Amino acid sequence: MDDNLRIQCGACKGFAPASQFKLHYKFKKVVCPSCFSGRTEQEERKKAAAPEAAQPKKPAGWDKEDEYLEKMIRIKQQSTPQAKIEKIPGSNLVKLGCFKCAYKFRYDPIRKMPQNCPYCNIEVPNLKTYQL
Numbered sequence: 001m002d003d004n005l006r007i008q009c010g011a012c013k014g015f016a017p018a019s020q021f022k023l024h025y026k027f028k029k030v031v032c033p034s035c036f037s038g039r040t041e042q043e044e045r046k047k048a049a050a051p052e053a054a055q056p057k058k059p060a061g062w063d064k065e066d067e068y069l070e071k072m073i074r075i076k077q078q079s080t081p082q083a084k085i086e087k088i089p090g091s092n093l094v095k096l097g098c099f100k101c102a103y104k105f106r107y108d109p110i111r112k113m114p115q116n117c118p119y120c121n122i123e124v125p126n127l128k129t130y131q132l
């Protein structure tokens, strides 16, 4: 047998000297030395395990991004100016803080007057949620 004759291994498709091929019980065929020693199997397992090991990092990254987006939304919501309403005792009027410029003015929620902020002239939002 020519020791220098290299043949292809049916298991790993690699080439190795023909004389080193051995019958492997698991492969049920002759395989190259690295397959026979289980090296190829180990490599395959490593390759197979690698994406799995990397996977938990991905969702963690997504979570972080989600958390970040959520935080941004929360900040946005917090910074969204909103009309502040204080009831003026003994009257049907309320003290309304303009949601844009924060200027406080008396507002009649029944007649919906004034319709605009006297300071910045922005339209007073419809205070649907407001309850007297």
Ligand SMILES: [Zn+2]
Pocket: 009, 010, 011, 012, 013, 014, 031, 032, 033, 034, 035, 036, 040
């Ligand atoms: Zn092989």
Ligand SMILES: [Zn+2]
Pocket: 098, 099, 100, 101, 102, 103, 117, 118, 119, 120, 121, 122
């Ligand atoms: Zn205003």
